[in-house]
Amino acid sequence: MTTLVHSTLDRFRARADGVVASHPVVTDNRFTRWFADGAATDAEVRHLTVQFSVFSHLFVEAQLRKCINATTLESYRAGKEILLNELGVSFNGRAGDDGVATEGTVDGGRFKFGAAHFEWLLRFAAPLGLGFEDVGKPRNATAATRRFCDELLRIYGSEDPSTAEGASYAVEHWAAAGFWKELIAGLTAYRDRTGLPLPLGFWTWHDRVEDQHAAHTADELADAHGQPWFDEDRFLAAAQEMLDGVQGFWDGLWQDHLNGADA
Ligand SMILES: [Fe+2]
Numbered sequence: 001m002t003t004l005v006h007s008t009l010d011r012f013r014a015r016a017d018g019v020v021a022s023h024p025v026v027t028d029n030r031f032t033r034w035f036a037d038g039a040a041t042d043a044e045v046r047h048l049t050v051q052f053s054v055f056s057h058l059f060v061e062a063q064l065r066k067c068i069n070a071t072t073l074e075s076y077r078a079g080k081e082i083l084l085n086e087l088g089v090s091f092n093g094r095a096g097d098d099g100v101a102t103e104g105t106v107d108g109g110r111f112k113f114g115a116a117h118f119e120w121l122l123r124f125a126a127p128l129g130l131g132f133e134d135v136g137k138p139r140n141a142t143a144a145t146r147r148f149c150d151e152l153l154r155i156y157g158s159e160d161p162s163t164a165e166g167a168s169y170a171v172e173h174w175a176a177a178g179f180w181k182e183l184i185a186g187l188t189a190y191r192d193r194t195g196l197p198l199p200l201g202f203w204t205w206h207d208r209v210e211d212q213h214a215a216h217t218a219d220e221l222a223d224a225h226g227q228p229w230f231d232e233d234r235f236l237a238a239a240q241e242m243l244d245g246v247q248g249f250w251d252g253l254w255q256d257h258l259n260g261a262d263a
Pocket of ligand 1: 086117206
C-alpha cells in the first residue's frame with residue numbers, strides 16, 4: 001500500500017516538476033538573463049527596484065491569505081513562519097555571512113521593524129534616490145506588475161487548497177531555479193561600476209533561503225496529495241497559471257527595457 005501511494009505521489013510530483021521545468025519563465029527569462037550582464041542603466045535599476053518592491057510588498061498580503069485558507073494547523077503555522085519572517089521576526093537558526101539566519105523558527109522570536117524584508121528593500125532603494133513613497137505601493141506598479149500581483153492574490157491566495165498548493169509549488173520552484181542569482185550578478189556589477197553604496201542583503205538573503213523553501217513545498221505536496229480534497233488537475237492548472245503570471249511580470253520589465261522606459 002505504501003509503495004502504491006508513493007509511486008502515485010512520485011508520478012504526480014514528476015508531472016508538477018515538468019510544468020515548472022518546461023515553463024518559459026524558468027527556461028527563457030530574457031529580462032534576468034540580460035540583467036545579469038550588468039548593463040542596466042540607472043533608470044532601469046530604479047525601475048526594477050520599484051516594480052519588485054510592489055510585488056514583494058503584495059506578496060505579504062497573498063501570504064496572509066494563504067494562512068487564512070490553510071487546511072491544517074501545521075500548514076497554517078508553516079505559512080505564518082514565512083509571513084512573520086517577512087514582516088520582521090528573524091529565524092532563530094545559525095546566522096549567515098550577513099548576520100541573518102535562513103533557518104529555524106520565528107516562534108519566541110522578537111519583532112524588529114528593521115528586520116522586515118520591505119525595510120531591507122527600502123535601504124537598498126535609498127542610494128538609488130528612491131524614497132518611501134516611491135516603492136511598494138500598487139500605484140507605483142506598471143500594468144504588467146499589477147496583473148501579476150492580482151494573479152498572486154487570486155491563485156496563491158485561493159480559497160481552494162489544491163489551487164493554492166499548486167501556486168506555492170510553482171512559485172517556490174521557480175524562485176529556486178536561479179533568477180535571484182542573475183539579479184545579484186547584475187546588481188553587483190552595477191554597484192561596482194557606479195560605486196553606489198548599495199546593500200545587497202535583500203537579494204542575497206532570498207537567494208540563500210529559496211532552496212529550503214522549495215524543499216518545504218515538496219513536503220507540503222506529499223501531505224496534500226493524500227488528502228480527500230486534493231485535485232491533481234486544479235493543482236497543475238494553478239501551477240501553470242501562476243507561472244504565466246510570473247512571466248507577465250518579467251515580460252513587462254523586458255518590454256520596458258526595449259522601449260527605454262524610465263522609473
Ligand atoms: Fe522576503
